[in-house]
Amino acid sequence: MKDKERELEFEVEAEDTPPEEVLKKMRAKLKQCQSEKQEYLETSQRLRADYINLKRNSEQERIQTIKFANENLLLELIDLMDNLDQATAWFPGTEQIASKFVAILKQNGVEIIDPLRQTFNPSESQAIATVDTNKEEEDNIVLEVSQKGYRLNGRVVRPASVKVGHKV
Numbered sequence: 001m002k003d004k005e006r007e008l009e010f011e012v013e014a015e016d017t018p019p020e021e022v023l024k025k026m027r028a029k030l031k032q033c034q035s036e037k038q039e040y041l042e043t044s045q046r047l048r049a050d051y052i053n054l055k056r057n058s059e060q061e062r063i064q065t066i067k068f069a070n071e072n073l074l075l076e077l078i079d080l081m082d083n084l085d086q087a088t089a090w091f092p093g094t095e096q097i098a099s100k101f102v103a104i105l106k107q108n109g110v111e112i113i114d115p116l117r118q119t120f121n122p123s124e125s126q127a128i129a130t131v132d133t134n135k136e137e138e139d140n141i142v143l144e145v146s147q148k149g150y151r152l153n154g155r156v157v158r159p160a161s162v163k164v165g166h167k168v
Contacts, residue, residue, distance in 0.1 A: 071152055077101075082147065084097065110152055112149070113151060115149070118141070123159075124149055124159055128163065131144070143163055145161070147161040149161075
């Protein structure tokens with residue numbers, strides 16, 4: 001700080017120095033100080049913007065971590081749900097258990113992807129086979145779902161396995 005103060009001090013000129021010359025030097029020094037001030041201001045603004053961006057990105061990462069923290073557990077429960085679906089076909093009365101289980105999954109952000117009779121969407125489904133068809137309206141339409149797909153908080157965690165119509 002003392003060095004800065006010394007820099008800003010004006011040297012006492014000899015008495016024979018014209019006032020215009022002293023004024024010229026003072027204006028140059030003022031211009032230099034204003035330029036430095038502007039640099040510091042811009043640096044400060046950039047650092048503030050970087051800090052705000054860092055804070056926002058950290059918060060978004062924290063939210064994503066919380067949303068998907070239980071993803072592995074939910075994937076295992078989804079496998080269990082597949083087995084429960086198969087059991088409902090063989091054992092009457094298990095439908096109530098399956099529907100309760102689906103409700104619990106939905107409460108935890110899991111959505112079922114069931115694309116039957118919809119246009120094939122490769123971001124949500126995986127085609128395991130094509131089925132030849134003569135009908136124009138069945139071309140590129142999901143005709144059979146072999147395994148349901150699931151989304152967790154809007155992100156596909158398991159695509160549906162489907163058979164897609166292909167017009168011949």
